[in-house]
Amino acid sequence: MSDAPTPTDGGPGSAMVRRNPPFSPRRVGAMVLRYIYLIRGSWPRIVEMAYWPTVQMILWGFITLFLIGHSSFIAQAFGILLSGVLLWDVLFRGQLGVAMSFLEEMWSRNLGHLFVSPLRPYEMLVSLMVVSLVRTLIGLIPASLLALMFFGFSLYSLGVPLIGFFLNLIVMGWSMGFMVSGLVLRVGLGAESLVWAAIFAVAPLCGIYYPISVLPDWLQCVAFFLPASHVFEGMRAILVDDVFRSDLMINAILLNVAYLGVGMAVFLAFFRSARINGVILQVGE
Amino acid sequence: MSEPAIEVRDLAKHFGPIVAVDDVDFSVPTGSTTALLGGNGAGKTTTISMLLGLLLPTTGSVTVLGEDMLRHRYRVLPRMNFSSPYVDLPRRLTTAENLRVYAQLYGLPDIGRRLRDVSDAFVLGDIMNRQVASLSAGQKTRVALAKALINAPDLLLLDEPTASLDPDTADWVRGYLKDYQTETDATILLASHNMSEVEHMCDDVIMMHAGRIVDRGAPTELIDRYGRTNLEEVFLDIARRRSQDGDWNKAAQ
Numbered sequence: 001m002s003d004a005p006t007p008t009d010g011g012p013g014s015a016m017v018r019r020n021p022p023f024s025p026r027r028v029g030a031m032v033l034r035y036i037y038l039i040r041g042s043w044p045r046i047v048e049m050a051y052w053p054t055v056q057m058i059l060w061g062f063i064t065l066f067l068i069g070h071s072s073f074i075a076q077a078f079g080i081l082l083s084g085v086l087l088w089d090v091l092f093r094g095q096l097g098v099a100m101s102f103l104e105e106m107w108s109r110n111l112g113h114l115f116v117s118p119l120r121p122y123e124m125l126v127s128l129m130v131v132s133l134v135r136t137l138i139g140l141i142p143a144s145l146l147a148l149m150f151f152g153f154s155l156y157s158l159g160v161p162l163i164g165f166f167l168n169l170i171v172m173g174w175s176m177g178f179m180v181s182g183l184v185l186r187v188g189l190g191a192e193s194l195v196w197a198a199i200f201a202v203a204p205l206c207g208i209y210y211p212i213s214v215l216p217d218w219l220q221c222v223a224f225f226l227p228a229s230h231v232f233e234g235m236r237a238i239l240v241d242d243v244f245r246s247d248l249m250i251n252a253i254l255l256n257v258a259y260l261g262v263g264m265a266v267f268l269a270f271f272r273s274a275r276i277n278g279v280i281l282q283v284g285e
Numbered sequence: 286m287s288e289p290a291i292e293v294r295d296l297a298k299h300f301g302p303i304v305a306v307d308d309v310d311f312s313v314p315t316g317s318t319t320a321l322l323g324g325n326g327a328g329k330t331t332t333i334s335m336l337l338g339l340l341l342p343t344t345g346s347v348t349v350l351g352e353d354m355l356r357h358r359y360r361v362l363p364r365m366n367f368s369s370p371y372v373d374l375p376r377r378l379t380t381a382e383n384l385r386v387y388a389q390l391y392g393l394p395d396i397g398r399r400l401r402d403v404s405d406a407f408v409l410g411d412i413m414n415r416q417v418a419s420l421s422a423g424q425k426t427r428v429a430l431a432k433a434l435i436n437a438p439d440l441l442l443l444d445e446p447t448a449s450l451d452p453d454t455a456d457w458v459r460g461y462l463k464d465y466q467t468e469t470d471a472t473i474l475l476a477s478h479n480m481s482e483v484e485h486m487c488d489d490v491i492m493m494h495a496g497r498i499v500d501r502g503a504p505t506e507l508i509d510r511y512g513r514t515n516l517e518e519v520f521l522d523i524a525r526r527r528s529q530d531g532d533w534n535k536a537a538q
Contacts, residue, residue, distance in 0.1 A: 020359065020362075024392065030389035030390045110373060112339060112371065114390075117391060118363045275339060276341045278339075280334075280340070281339060
């Protein structure tokens, strides 16, 4: 291939495209740019990203104010419910950020164009992670600042472990987002409600607002295999006992390595299945 | 003689009991403009999808620009592009944003310059900053073609390239594609229902029916062979199963 092409050569693509590496940050950047254009072009989308976390935070803030006089558990750790709701939103928004961005491609019937370009499916997954991170931060940061303003609670008082909690939750969200996106690609937009519903299937087991120990024994065993349950236990250890539980953090990280691998593998398997069944050109509203 | 741009051998695609493409063989010479013709359900879009690698064949092989599409499609995708009424560009993005994203996906070195080039070529100046959702059908088709040519492909696959265009614009697009093909020696494979378009643009026509190739030749050859005055009458002959000798396989030979 020529190394010094110009677009006005009029020459065919072999002369214009200089490199085609197996992984290209530039292609990932192109996809991120595509989603940034989408978000930037619609202020209601931006408002919506911050709206729900804020509403949830305010609701649980007032519940906390009410319970603080009625519950010794809440009284000993004022921020336990607010931390729970804000961190839960990281998981929820992380999953939604991946799956909604992917759904945008299905709604706009753009997958055919994307997958005849040099974009690899795994590059798309990386771009979805980046966009999910951006969307999650757009939702979390305003809500966490408003929690400080309204209720005097700082999520950032969790300290450095907050970074670990955040990363573990968002990675679990991405993993679930990949699985759901792959499933919707394979079976069609009739299953798109799974994008919103799937994550709530694990919510009762994550121990967002209560310790895992309240679950029946057999459900505690199931909860052990959820990275989020280790994160929320770790969060309570800091807020209630003022102890950082590195064992819980390590458990969450190890589980997430497996989750991310499985999530990507499931998406790629569904993608291959979609190529066998010919649904990539058929998807759309 | 250069190797063909497309070489298809024993290609078949089954969806359960439905045979969408059945034992298809053909090659498309480099630098030619070839049409896939056939009625609805003939297997044209399925064939194009397999050429692009969007659909995996049940059996057979597809070689594009010298590469096996089942094994090495990413080696040739930067040198190909396509346009189809079955896919859209994101409607909430502007024309310029869409073209910029695709220029970057194709790894073009000077995106600003390339955008100006395709904007000039497809007269997109007034609509570059408008959301695709707000464009007319004809404008969308022009944008889709601009995207299809953003990487100046060696191989261009077009499904109904002039659908939704008024006659004047459609004629302009045909002229543009013809010029592009002449200047770059690119290969164009198009599926179309517009027989006049095929007659004027294409060096070669592959007739499909019920997933099989039932005839092939230059437009004038086909017209002569079937004793008709234009390609549309040939198409109707085939679509209504009234081939010259009533034997599809013989006709295909």
